[in-house]
Amino acid sequence: MPKSKSVLILLVLVALLAGLTQASAPATAQEEVTLVVWDNWTRDAEQAMIDQLNAEFEEAHPGVTIQREAYDTTDLTNILPLAMSEAGGPDVAMINQGYTGMGPMVEAGLLLPLDDYAGQFGWADRYAEGLHNRNSFSDDGAQMGEGGLYGVSNTAEVVGVFYHKPVFEELGLEVPETLADFEAMLATIAEAGMTPIVFGSLDAWPAIHEYSAIQHAYSSLAEIEDFLYRREGGTFDTEANLQAAQTLVSWVESGYFSPGYEGMDYDNATLGAFLNQEGVLWITGSWMAGTLATELGEDAVGFFLFPPADGEAAPLSIGGVGLAYGVRADTENPDLAAEYVDWVTGPRAAELLLAEGFLPAAAVDVETLPEGSLTRDVVEAWNTISSEDAVGHYLDWTMPDIAAFIQELMAGQSSPEEFVQAVEEAYQAEQ
Amino acid sequence: MLARLLRTPGGTSKPYVRLYQPYLxxxxxxxxxxxxxxxPIASTARYSFHEWTGFSDPEYIGFGNYRTLIQDQEFWNALGHNAFFIVFYTFLPILLGLFLTSLMTRSKLPGMVIFRTGLFIPQVMSPIVVGIIWRWxxxxDGPINEVLRAVGLESAVRPWLGDFTYARYAVGVVGTWVEYGLAMVLFIAGMQSIDEDLYDAATAFGANAWQQFRYVTLPGLRQQILVAFIVTFIAGLRVFDLVFVLTRGxxxxxxxxxVSLLIYQEAxxxxxxxYGAAMAVVLTVIIVSVSALVLYFQSREENEEQAS
Structure with missing residues (x-):
């Protein structure tokens, strides 16, 4: 008896171990092909749009099923590289650009170079050259802005200023041409007893936009790109960066931001504060245009580029292309995947994106849009900076924790001089 | 010893089962x-000696990560924050747990079960849910500030979780709220094993409530306090989810x-x-050594008691 019992136990054990080690075998496709797509379309309006696009793609490709999973940007950035090296992970995914996003994935060989498909589908024509570079990396993932193409973006982004048109009329305000005009406007709004700028820094990253919008107004594109691409001589220790820090602090001291902004998150508190007109301006990205147009109406909200310090040059603005659709290197259906990428970044997608208030990366003719609409404001702003090569950058591409430094600056934990020094030290330490 | 235990009741010296069988x-x-x-622990330790993005080919760099770690001010700051949170995760919950236990076991109010259950609920809730509730x-414009405004304490209103002075206290309070339930339940269970006669005797000798607590309850609960200490201490050292939700990173x-947040960010x-793996190894070593130290002192004390 004991012997047969131990044999039994061994059998159970073996079965158990077998169960543990057995990987979920990929379902063998007969005629059916499933394309797993991970994207970033999490808000309601976005979901409807992308579902529509996917349905049309499935219709045009019998037997193809798009299995779509939506993740917020943080999740997408963190989980994606692991998922892309696992069975059952995405064939196509939206990838965050930069040295902590696309770079290491290229280095690890997780992404398929898309240069051949770019020729086949004519993607190069969709972008200005400078924007194309943002989805390119050297083979070793070490240098951004050159080398192979690893993604295609269907949206563009520009950080600018949303404003309540009725309040502008009430106070007799006009869209400012220079930073000085802008500051005068802030003072006027504050004197009228209103909060000039809606803002919340609890989620940290929105603080980057407040600081960097001002930074871009004082800086040249070369200064910003040398820093961002970590080129020779790239530094944070510039006069422009110090000036921007001083300006930001003076705005905090003047009470130009939402009271209690340190405790306000972005998706609820800050958005809510703007919708309820608890403040007149909101310095944030064009990605909010759809939501704002839906909630407040196309005519009620306007958008302008953050004005440059001297009022002469093109208004250099934080911006770029949205997360890029990339293809998994070892996908079983590379051609289909590339076709999907072409579809979600193509003209039909641009049409739907625009209808939802997104800014398509490809240039759109403004004349087709109703005058005085928020959509037209945003498209016009994008056309201006992309045609004048005035598309700036997000600082966190190269320094993911820069928001913490800006929070310290705004809270008076560090002076503008200390802030610039601290960022510079952290930046040099990362080299 | 094992063989002796496993002998057949009949008393024959032949073991009923072979020695290896229990191990099976x-x-x-x-x-x-x-x-x-x-x-996973072993591979974490292994990766801590490598430069690795998480999905690239690991490159062996010896103690390179640990050398960086020693000079990483951010790591030491984070460890300091952990130490701060230990106060809220370990000491306050144990004090609060003792207080609630003496309230609930020494009085015979009806409906005690409901109180006990209600007070324990924070402990069994998902930390994410707890985080979202407290974030709100x-x-x-949340309830805490609303109450402060309502009673005229406008000057005390703060963006709690975004305030450089108060954010850590706010996060700490949530930790206390989560952990005291565990301490309380451990202590209530421990009270069952304290002989009622001790209290009767204490009362007979004129001990007041504080003296009863100090000289009967506290010594009687030493084991439970120790367990509560170790468990909450570890929780305080590896806290991640609450901080992640409450202050977004x-x-x-x-x-x-x-430290756990740094590990997550690095990795x-x-x-x-x-590098993240190296931090994880250091954190593990700290946790294991503190636990071992506490257990060592406890067993030495017990041995001394048995010897005397």
């Missing part, structure tokens, strides 16, 4: 422990950044998984 019974559990605990409570600035956001 341990195997399934051990297999799971091996696959999900020991192997601490909101600038250790803000404002880096005021509430704790998954900055793509320095090898």
């Amino acid at each position: 019974f341990l195997l399934p559990g051990f297999a799971i422990y091996l696959v999900f605990v020991l192997i 409570l601490f909101g600038f 250790g803000g404002p600035g880096k005021e509430t950044t704790v 998954f956001q900055y793509r320095r998984a090898g």
Whole structure:
């Protein structure tokens, strides 16, 4: 008896171990092909749009099923590289650009170079050259802005200023041409007893936009790109960066931001504060245009580029292309995947994106849009900076924790001089 | 010893089972422990000696990560924040747990079960849910500030979780709220094993409530306090989820950044998984040594008691 019992136990054990080690075998496709797509379309309006696009793609490709999973940007950035090296992970995914996003994935060989498909589908024509570079990396993932193409973006982004048109009329305000005009406007709004700028820094990253919008107004594109691409001589220790820090602090001291902004998150508190007109301006990205147009109406909200310090040059603005659709290197259906990428970044997608208030990366003719609409404001702003090569950058591409430094600056934990020094030290330490 | 235990009741010297057989019974559990605990720990230790993005080919760099770690001010700051949170995760919950236990076991109010259950609920809630609830409570227009405004304490209103001075206290309070339930339940269970006669005797000798607590309850609960200490201490050292939800990554600035959060950021956001692994190893060593130290002193004390 004991012997047969131990044999039994061994059998159970073996079965158990077998169960543990057995990987979920990929379902063998007969005629059916499933394309797993991970994207970033999490808000309601976005979901409807992308579902529509996917349905049309499935219709045009019998037997193809798009299995779509939506993740917020943080999740997408963190989980994606692991998922892309696992069975059952995405064939196509939206990838965050930069040295902590696309770079290491290229280095690890997780992404398929898309240069051949770019020729086949004519993607190069969709972008200005400078924007194309943002989805390119050297083979070793070490240098951004050159080398192979690893993604295609269907949206563009520009950080600018949303404003309540009725309040502008009430106070007799006009869209400012220079930073000085802008500051005068802030003072006027504050004197009228209103909060000039809606803002919340609890989620940290929105603080980057407040600081960097001002930074871009004082800086040249070369200064910003040398820093961002970590080129020779790239530094944070510039006069422009110090000036921007001083300006930001003076705005905090003047009470130009939402009271209690340190405790306000972005998706609820800050958005809510703007919708309820608890403040007149909101310095944030064009990605909010759809939501704002839906909630407040196309005519009620306007958008302008953050004005440059001297009022002469093109208004250099934080911006770029949205997360890029990339293809998994070892996908079983590379051609289909590339076709999907072409579809979600193509003209039909641009049409739907625009209808939802997104800014398509490809240039759109403004004349087709109703005058005085928020959509037209945003498209016009994008056309201006992309045609004048005035598309700036997000600082966190190269320094993911820069928001913490800006929070310290705004809270008076560090002076503008200390802030610039601290960022510079952290930046040099990362080299 | 084992063989003696396993002898047949009849008293023959022949063991009823062979010696290896008990170990066979341990195997399934051990297999799971091996696959999900020991192997991950071992590979974390291995990766800590490598430069690794998390999905690239690891490159061996010896003690390079540890050398960086020693000079990493951010790591030491984060460890300091952990130490701060230990006060809220360990000491306050134990004090609060003792207080609630004496309230609930020494009085015979009806409906005690409901109180006990209600007070324990925070402990069994998902930390994410707890985080979201408290994020709302601490909101600038949230209930806590509303109450303060309502009673005229406008000057005390703060963006709690975004305030450089108060954010860490706010996060700490939530930790206390979560952990005291565990301490309380442990202590209530421990009270059952304290002989009622001791209290009767104490009363007879004229001991007041405080003296009863000090000289009867407290010594009687020593084992439970020790368990509560170790469990909550470990919880305080490895706190991650609450901070992650409450201050979205250790803000404002880096005021509430704790070691686990750094590990997460290094490994998954900055793509320095090898460095993150080194931090994880150091944290594990700290946790294991403190636990071992506490257990060692406890067993030495017990031995002394038995000897005397």
